[in-house]
Amino acid sequence: xxxxxxxxxxxxxxxxxxxxxxxxxxxxxxxxxxxxxxxxxxxxxxxxxxxxxxxxxxxxxxxxxxxxxxxxxxxxxxxxxxxxxxxxxxxxxxxxxxxxxxxxxxxxxxxxxxxxxxxxxxxxxxxxxxxxxxxxxxxxxxxxxxxxxxxxxxxxxxxxxxxxxxxxxxxxxxxxxxxxxxxxxxxxxxxxxxxxxxxxxxxxxxxxxxxxxxx
Amino acid sequence: xxxxxxxxxxxxxxxxxxxxxxxxxxxxxxxxxxxxxxxxxxxxxxxxxxxxxxxxxxxxxxxxxxxxxxxxxxxxxxxxxxxxxxxxxxxxxxxxxxxxxxxxxxxxxxxxxxxxxxxxxxxxxxxxxxxxxxxxxxxxxxxxxxxxxxxxxxxxxxxxxxxxxxxxxxxxxxxxxxxxxxxxxxxxxxxxxxxxxxxxxxxxxxxxxxxxxxx
Numbered sequence: 001x002x003x004x005x006x007x008x009x010x011x012x013x014x015x016x017x018x019x020x021x022x023x024x025x026x027x028x029x030x031x032x033x034x035x036x037x038x039x040x041x042x043x044x045x046x047x048x049x050x051x052x053x054x055x056x057x058x059x060x061x062x063x064x065x066x067x068x069x070x071x072x073x074x075x076x077x078x079x080x081x082x083x084x085x086x087x088x089x090x091x092x093x094x095x096x097x098x099x100x101x102x103x104x105x106x107x108x109x110x111x112x113x114x115x116x117x118x119x120x121x122x123x124x125x126x127x128x129x130x131x132x133x134x135x136x137x138x139x140x141x142x143x144x145x146x147x148x149x150x151x152x153x154x155x156x157x158x159x160x161x162x163x164x165x166x167x168x169x170x171x172x173x174x175x176x177x178x179x180x181x182x183x184x185x186x187x188x189x190x191x192x193x194x195x196x197x198x199x200x201x202x203x204x205x206x207x208x209x210x211x212x213x214x215x
Numbered sequence: 216x217x218x219x220x221x222x223x224x225x226x227x228x229x230x231x232x233x234x235x236x237x238x239x240x241x242x243x244x245x246x247x248x249x250x251x252x253x254x255x256x257x258x259x260x261x262x263x264x265x266x267x268x269x270x271x272x273x274x275x276x277x278x279x280x281x282x283x284x285x286x287x288x289x290x291x292x293x294x295x296x297x298x299x300x301x302x303x304x305x306x307x308x309x310x311x312x313x314x315x316x317x318x319x320x321x322x323x324x325x326x327x328x329x330x331x332x333x334x335x336x337x338x339x340x341x342x343x344x345x346x347x348x349x350x351x352x353x354x355x356x357x358x359x360x361x362x363x364x365x366x367x368x369x370x371x372x373x374x375x376x377x378x379x380x381x382x383x384x385x386x387x388x389x390x391x392x393x394x395x396x397x398x399x400x401x402x403x404x405x406x407x408x409x410x411x412x413x414x415x416x417x418x419x420x421x422x423x424x425x426x427x428x429x430x
Contacts, residue, residue, distance in 0.1 A: 026281050053364050053367055053368070054323065054364050062308065069308055070234040070309055071312060072323075073318040074318075075317055076311050076312070076317075078310070079311050080307065080308070082312075083307055083310075089266060090300055092279065092295065093286070093295070096291050096292070096294050096298075097286060097292050099288070099290065099314075100286055100291035102291075102318075103288040103289075103290050103291055103317075103318070104269070104287070104288060104320050106318055106320045106322045107288075107322070107325075108269065110322075111322070111326065131350070134346055134349050138346060149269050152268060185225055192401055202426035
């Protein structure tokens with residue numbers, strides 16, 4: 001029954017890490033094929049025609065050969081892998097509330113925290129365009145606001161939704177635990193700090209940097 | 216069994232319209248409470264403390280009184296309303312693929328098409344900050360790219376996912392059908408044009424501008 005899964009990824013990307021962490025927590029085998037986004041390897045005609053017309057990774061490949069299917073968008077790929085598992089809550093409200101945090105992640109958190117990390121850690125501040133440099137301050141403010149919302153929410157609870165880890169925690173862990181690389185001081189967010197340790201303590205957890213080994 | 220639903224909204228927002236359209240297509244009663252985002256009415260201490268600490272609308276209120284719950288994020292609210300209905304596909308891949316388009320909407324489409332519409336149609340180009348004005352060109356390019364991805368995908372199919380309308384179509388209809396207010400010429404995207412007409416032809420469809428009446 002189990003179809004082979006292949007992740008088209010760049011290991012530096014937190015969006016790719018989400019999917020690897022989901023697979024690891026569920027004990028699902030996941031092959032990887034790596035691309036260097038700095039070299040435009042996800043914008044080649046072949047990639048655009050077969051893997052993702054949007055020219056982005058991660059993409060989860062499900063199956064092989066004539067029945068192969070491709071699923072872009074990190075949080076959708078996590079959902080596919082986790083269906084039927086405890087990482088998606090049974091309760092109807094909690095399930096929607098989990099998606100709420102995953103949309104928050106893509107709208108309020110990733111475009112600020114992940115983009116600043118990419119610019120500052122990988123592109124380098126000196127190589128940014130004037131237009132990018134002009135957005136740094138706004139992204140710092142918006143990213144800090146997203147972290148504040150998370151920290152306040154986590155002050156009185158262990159997990160973002162319900163009483164156990166869900167995909168919401170995985171989705172937001174990915175770039176939050178690298179937020180210092182984006183210039184955010186995690187010491188300002190004590191509830192986030194405790195929650196990060198909780199996620200990293202989950203059975204079968206893998207780290208982002210050594211993702212093929214137990215963390 | 217049915218809990219009363221109240222939408223905290225600004226009627227000019229396509230993100231709010233998504234939820235009203237979902238409720239209408241499903242025949243679900245939905246009360247509304249309106250806020251003027253231009254006047255900061257979603258940033259009051261009361262709103263932040265009770266409705267959404269993120270200071271944003273839409274928020275779907277489920278129930279009343281002591282059991283009341285609040286669900287932010289437009290696409291999560293649509294999901295809550297549509298669970299168990301044909302607007303969410305039964306097939307596992309299609310369900311994840313529907314979420315894929317909904318995350319695409321929030322990441323690639325809304326921050327460009329909806330933000331440009333907000334700036335140009337409601338704030339007014341002359342009232343933009345230099346920093347906002349400096350982003351217009353990048354948002355035009357990224358918004359056109361999102362529309363191109365949709366148009367190519369829709370060239371050979373009637374709906375974004377599977378063989379019938381899903382939440383993916385509702386989520387992307389909301390700002391795509393207003394894209395000309397954001398400065399995008401829909402004549403450049405013929406498959407999108409046909410798809411917009413298909414969505415508007417769904418039974419019980421309601422328009423954004425006259426949302427309380429049949430479209």
